[in-house]
């Protein structure tokens with residue numbers, strides 16, 4: 001087992017990963033079966049858990065996190081309470097963004113978790129801006145910005161990473177390469193398929209490709225990256241992972257189109273199973289503890305659903321609050 005990582009820490013990561021999976025599976029059910037989550041967008045993080053959990057375990061409360069629309073899992077890894085998170089999914093007043101953000105636009109100021117963005121790559125210049133504030137005010141904070149593989153071909157990526165490179169801003173850019181942007185394979189849209197190599201073009205540190213299914217490998221690499229970024233500026237990491245569901249709820253044929261690859265990941269490279277197997281190998285008779293963690297995760301999600309269902313909808317006053325109007 002990895003040096004310097006305690007059993008408690010590993011079990012905590014196991015808990016977070018199981019909680020994310022359970023939360024996302026429940027959202028899927030609440031959308032398709034119960035019809036309590038509505039709208040046409042719901043992008044699940046299932047399959048990516050080790051990348052989010054391992055990466056965010058390296059941060060302190062003063063640091064910042066920003067991501068795209070696959071954001072619920074990241075929010076949980078950042079410590080956002082599943083109750084207001086689930087309420088947000090249902091558009092309730094008690095939601096983490098007052099029910100006005102929904103699945104794609106949730107954020108928590110308290111956690112320095114800045115969301116949740118629907119425009120592909122649109123959050124990347126914001127990551128640069130947040131890092132500029134940290135550098136300017138000498139707060140010592142670092143920003144972790146997650147990026148989809150598809151977003152690396154968007155102009156925002158070039159502008160944001162170039163500027164962060166030029167100004168040596170403290171950002172750890174983590175590309176979550178799940179091999180598909182919506183339905184387009186990386187090799188069909190990108191000449192240089194080793195996405196981490198783009199670091200060279202921006203004069204930032206290239207920390208290579210990592211196995212994004214392995215929470216320990218993610219943690220160790222990102223830990224080194226965060227330490228580097230705090231004093232020396234930006235770093236780029238490519239985390240290889242796999243998503244278990246279609247791009248979003250409107251993509252209904254993903255599991256058929258990528259059936260063999262998907263089965264291979266679920267059966268042989270699942271991040272939660274991988275960690276469970278390592279724990280079982282290292283610590284004798286740990287199975288009951290893992291079972292207990294699973295049961296706790298189910299209970300937490302049950303309670304979050306209960307909380308959300310019993311929460312009020314936003315009022316008309318809520319809906320028109322926080323809107324800037326020039327008189």
Ligand SMILES: Cc1ncc(C[n+]2csc(CCOP(=O)(O)OP(=O)(O)O)c2C)c(N)n1
Nearest residue numbers: 118119120148149150151178180181182247
């Ligand atoms: C600027 C912009 N262009 C196009 C879209 C439509 N769109 C939504 S997601 C997506 C693909 C993004 O793929 P990736 O960044 O790899 O993220 P993944 O869904 O695989 O996690 C596209 C083209 C959009 N939302 N914004």
